[in-house]
Amino acid sequence: KNQVEQSPQSLIILEGKNCTLQCNYTVSPFSNLRWYKQDTGRGPVSLTIMTFSENTKSNGRYTATLDADTKQSSLHITASQLSDSASYICVVSGGGGFKTIFGAGTRLFVKA
Amino acid sequence: NAGVTQTPKFQVLKTGQSMTLQCAQDMNHEYMSWYRQDPGMGLRLIHYSVGAGITDQGEVPNGYNVSRSTTEDFPLRLLSAAPSQTSVYFCASSYSWVESSYEQYFGPGTRLTVT
Numbered sequence: 598k599n600q601v602e603q604s605p606q607s608l609i610i611l612e613g614k615n616c617t618l619q620c621n622y623t624v625s626p627f628s629n630l631r632w633y634k635q636d637t638g639r640g641p642v643s644l645t646i647m648t649f650s651e652n653t654k655s656n657g658r659y660t661a662t663l664d665a666d667t668k669q670s671s672l673h674i675t676a677s678q679l680s681d682s683a684s685y686i687c688v689v690s691g692g693g694g695f696k697t698i699f700g701a702g703t704r705l706f707v708k709a
Numbered sequence: 710n711a712g713v714t715q716t717p718k719f720q721v722l723k724t725g726q727s728m729t730l731q732c733a734q735d736m737n738h739e740y741m742s743w744y745r746q747d748p749g750m751g752l753r754l755i756h757y758s759v760g761a762g763i764t765d766q767g768e769v770p771n772g773y774n775v776s777r778s779t780t781e782d783f784p785l786r787l788l789s790a791a792p793s794q795t796s797v798y799f800c801a802s803s804y805s806w807v808e809s810s811y812e813q814y815f816g817p818g819t820r821l822t823v824t
Contacts (some may be wrong), residue, residue, distance in 0.1 A: 639817055640713070640799050640817050640818055641752075641799075641815050642815070643812050646812065686751070686752075698751070699744075699751030699752040700751050
């Protein structure tokens, strides 16, 4: 069964600290993996998109990694800011066409 | 560009009522889709469209209808609202459906409560 599992469910960190969010998937065949940021009451906004051949992609303080062999991805946030408080969603596309599987997300709280 | 717009932002319905959630995009995107987001779950695909006049069912289509008469608009109709349809609904669009690596843009969402 195609699944995307994210951990932890929620995370609290202090402003300025780094953190890493995890995503494990079983979607096959694999096409690409995206990370989205979703602020409360808003729609998801794309952070990174990685295909099979890419193992790292950065977007400012956000760095995503992909290990297609172990079917794992991580999102690393450097020097967190209060504005990073949001849900982070891992999405895997595969199985041909536009089939996408969304993870349930990790809720990140950054405290001053 | 306004991007993807959705109306209304909030809606309360009584069981059995019908309504239409509006979605529009001004990016000339071929692919549009509707998702629902429930607590503790990932977004789930309701219906999608790969172009004007072409629609298909997603993962959870029951109780919903769609049509795509223009490239810009993709309304979602609730035929007879049920409490199980209480959710946040997101419309999204993308340049192409053939290559899934194109970025998908989401609207701000419609929060629907059915009593």
